[in-house]
Amino acid sequence: MLYRKWGNESDFVVSFTSSLISDKEIQEEVKKVMIVHVLELNKLGIVSRELGAKLLKAIEEFQMDGGKFEDIHEGLEAHLISRVGQEAGVVGLGRSRNDHVATALRLKMREELLRVLDELLELRQVVLERSSTTIEKVFPTFTHLQQAQPSTLAHYMLHVEEEMSSLWENLFSSLRAVNRSPLGAGAVVGTQVPLDRKREARVLGFEGVLVNTISATSSRADLLMVSMGLTLLLTVLSRFAEDLVVYSSMGIVKLPDSHVSTSSLMPQKRNPVTAEIMRAKAADAIGHMTSLLSNYKGLPTGYNLDLQEMNPHYWELAHSALSSISVFKDIVKNLSIGKKVEEGFLSPYTLSTDEAERRSMAGEPYRTAYSEVASEVIQGKFKPSLDFVSSISSKAVMGSPSPRFLSSDLEVARIRLNEDYSRLAKYRSSIEEGLRLLEVWKNELLQKGE
Secondary structure: OOOOOOOOOOOHHHHHHOOHHHHHHHHHHHHHHHHHHHHHHHHOOOOOHHHHHHHHHHHHHOOOOOOOOOOHHHHHHHHHHHHHOHHHHHHHOOOOHHHHHHHHHHHHHHHHHHHHHHHHHHHHHHHHHHHHOOOOOEEEEEEOOEEEEEEEHHHHHHHHHHHHHHHHHHHHHHHHHHOEEOOOOOOOOOOOOOOOHHHHHHHOOOOEEOOOHHHHHHOOHHHHHHHHHHHHHHHHHHHHHHHHHHHHHHOOEEOOHHHOEOOOOOOOOOEOHHHHHHHHHHHHHHHHHHHHHHHHHOOOOOOOHHHHHHHHHHHHHHHHHHHHHHHHHHHHHHOEEOHHHHOOOOOHHHHHHHHHHHHHHOOOOHHHHHHHHHHHHHOOOOOOOOOHHHHHHOOOOOOOOOHHHHHHHHHHHHHHHHHHHHHHHHHHHHHHHHHHHHHHHHHHHHHHHO
16 A cells, blocks of 8 residues: 555555556556656656666556555555655656546546547448338338338438437537546645646647646536437437337338347247347446436545545446447348338328328418328228328428438438548547657656666
């Protein structure tokens, strides 16, 4: 134990307050942050080239494999002292676990979020590919889980894409918020060491600095913003998963064989197991988000150890989002229309609205036409004057399943997707440019210190 001076390492409270298990998620980020700190101390003339080189090598070798430590930061500093000697204790100058963990969390979340954004782009690409080949594939719509009006599979798929596009935009905005550096803020009010926080931010690929030192060390609002976005994403995916469960049970879609499982007793079953797990992941996400908000709402300003108990929830949300997107993407790619749609699943009553509108547009008040059609449906006498394809083609508003509008909407979605690919690539490039500067800076010190 390096920091704890009250009690001793045999006290049971050491394990109670330790975050070593969850800290494994941010090990590489913690190391990277310490490397930047050592380089900055060298730049200021506080750490010599020789000592700096030794510290950098020792940091690279570090692996957290247990020990009686409160957290990975204490474990890392203890490792440096054991490998380099007591002079390694200089890394404590101008550094607090508070600003270092806040920086590591943002670096980790940035990488997780970039992966989620990549996966969402790929999902949207797959959805648009399915849309382009199913513009005229008749497909039902539902309200209150009852057949509503005829549509097409492409129309449904563009609904999926538009939802995913909005969620992507929300998460991309969160990425920019989280990509700000807390490093150099110390424990709460900064430090007497003249650390160049902008330089530290630049070489870590951050877009800028989270300026106020209280915010930098104790705020988790940006991480919560990302977490909310991930929770919303999983919630929306859960709705689509529910569609898959219901539609496959109705026989209007057939799920890929790799996404169903049979019963241990009933050999005929094709249980929609991956879609069911997607629903469960959303329920878990809401639980994680509830824990995060409940933990955060009552904390006084400044760092509190409660904050470390929030960390595992961030990564669970990110991992669930990535796996759910991947599963849904594969289903969309390999989904097929069920035989029931081909054989006449749609009820002719789904043409009732079209019939009432036709009569009204011919001069009859709509409510009168509506009542007439309703009476015919109730008496079993309703006979539509148009078929499903004509119904779909007759729609006269943008966003409808009419092929003339749907083709245009599809092109708009493609343009939007390509723009998002470009925006993310440009943003990732700026991050990588900063990290390349870090590698150059690190290698220079290693070479000069040998």
